[in-house]
Amino acid sequence: MVAGEPLSVKVPLLDLKAQFQQIRAAVLSAVEGVCEDQSFILGQRVETFEADIADYLGCRYAVGVASGSDALLLSLMTVGIEPGDEVITVPFTFFSTAGVVSRLSGVPVFVDIQTDTFTMDPDQLEKAVTPRTKAIIPVHLFGQCADMEAIMDVADRHGVKVIEDACQSIGASRHGRRAGTMGYTGCFSFFPSKNLGGVGDGGLITTNDPAVRELLLALRVHGSRSDYHHDHIGLNSRLDAMEAAVLRVKLPYLKDWNTKRARNAAKYERLFADAGLFDRVTLPTTDAGNVHVFNQYTIRAQRRDELMAYLKDHEIGHKVYYPVPLHLQECYQPLGYQKGHFPVSELLAREVLSLPIYPELTDSQIQRVVQSISDFYKS
Numbered sequence: 001m002v003a004g005e006p007l008s009v010k011v012p013l014l015d016l017k018a019q020f021q022q023i024r025a026a027v028l029s030a031v032e033g034v035c036e037d038q039s040f041i042l043g044q045r046v047e048t049f050e051a052d053i054a055d056y057l058g059c060r061y062a063v064g065v066a067s068g069s070d071a072l073l074l075s076l077m078t079v080g081i082e083p084g085d086e087v088i089t090v091p092f093t094f095f096s097t098a099g100v101v102s103r104l105s106g107v108p109v110f111v112d113i114q115t116d117t118f119t120m121d122p123d124q125l126e127k128a129v130t131p132r133t134k135a136i137i138p139v140h141l142f143g144q145c146a147d148m149e150a151i152m153d154v155a156d157r158h159g160v161k162v163i164e165d166a167c168q169s170i171g172a173s174r175h176g177r178r179a180g181t182m183g184y185t186g187c188f189s190f191f192p193s194k195n196l197g198g199v200g201d202g203g204l205i206t207t208n209d210p211a212v213r214e215l216l217l218a219l220r221v222h223g224s225r226s227d228y229h230h231d232h233i234g235l236n237s238r239l240d241a242m243e244a245a246v247l248r249v250k251l252p253y254l255k256d257w258n259t260k261r262a263r264n265a266a267k268y269e270r271l272f273a274d275a276g277l278f279d280r281v282t283l284p285t286t287d288a289g290n291v292h293v294f295n296q297y298t299i300r301a302q303r304r305d306e307l308m309a310y311l312k313d314h315e316i317g318h319k320v321y322y323p324v325p326l327h328l329q330e331c332y333q334p335l336g337y338q339k340g341h342f343p344v345s346e347l348l349a350r351e352v353l354s355l356p357i358y359p360e361l362t363d364s365q366i367q368r369v370v371q372s373i374s375d376f377y378k379s
């Protein structure tokens with residue numbers, strides 16, 4: 001504990017105001033520029049940001065859209081999902097990964113995840129492929145990539161497209177390749193709590209295929225490439241110029257912010273080891289070949305719900321991502337899954353707990369989190 005710092009300081013789960021203070025002048029100037037121009041929809045700012053981020057990620061094209069969920073939806077629309085077509089994904093993810101499949105009258109088919117990385121189990125994937133499988137959506141959960149070599153191998157053998165849900169993993173890589181650039185398309189979210197967060201909703205699709213890019217550019221403006229002529233049935237899903245302007249200010253900081261998240265994770269690991277808590281908590285594992293960007297620092301904890309109540313009393317931010325696997329959601333009961341179908345997802349839903357990991361977190365805050373958890377188990 002740093003001398004002079006009160007023991008009772010709160011540790012929030014996320015502190016976006018601390019980030020804003022570092023870049024305040026540049027963000028406000030970007031916002032002002034958009035207001036001065038009164039040019040809010042698409043245009044130069046969006047194109048410049050798309051070029052910058054394609055360059056950062058190392059892919060040919062990036063297409064800005066209204067949200068990460070729409071990035072997934074529009075990607076699936078380019079595949080051409082017909083009613084009854086199957087899309088394989090995992091039940092341990094944010095709802096929209098599967099929700100978009102249902103929105104297109106497709107059928108989400110779930111396969112379980114691996115216990116250590118929390119990402120898609122490629123062996124189960126192989127068994128779930130049928131002649132109706134049109135796409136696979138692996139989720140690069142919490143900031144690290146799924147086993148893309150194994151997943152691409154299954155997909156290629158069956159002629160199925162892979163849409164990467166990289167919403168939580170911007171800047172992560174696997175064997176030197178960035179999350180979201182290994183499959184057919186990559187989907188990103190700029191929801192404010194993501195590693196690159198906007199000033200509202202926003203999203204992005206990456207692709208190396210010029211034809212897919214052309215189709216996406218049309219689909220995000222009602223399927224039209226020239227005013228009032230519609231070749232496709234699209235929707236209104238654009239990245240706002242305001243978002244693009246602010247995101248362009250933030251993008252150069254992303255590398256540093258991601259490094260700080262990983263450094264905080266390393267500090268947690270040391271402190272948990274020092275506290276001798278490995279019989280009570282399991283820390284996140286980074287798969288060989290992965291660079292993890294820790295959108296969440298998610299541990300598995302014994303007596304998780306009691307620990308949560310204790311942390312709440314001691315003003316330590318925490319959250320459960322995700323408490324109910326998708327196959328057990330009320331809206332998915334018609335799919336016919338039951339408790340016990342995906343034991344790893346169900347186990348994790350009972351044990352996981354995400355702790356503060358944001359870049360501006362201080363050493364003494366990290367110490368306070370670990371100390372509180374230690375106090376809980378030793379009391």
Ligand SMILES: *Cc1c(COP(=O)(O)O)cnc(C)c1O
Pocket residue numbers: 067068069070093094096097139165167168188189190191201202203
């Ligand atoms: C955030 C997120 C999404 C959806 O992104 P939005 O921009 O909120 O629509 C999809 N999948 C995962 C895994 C996410 O974390």
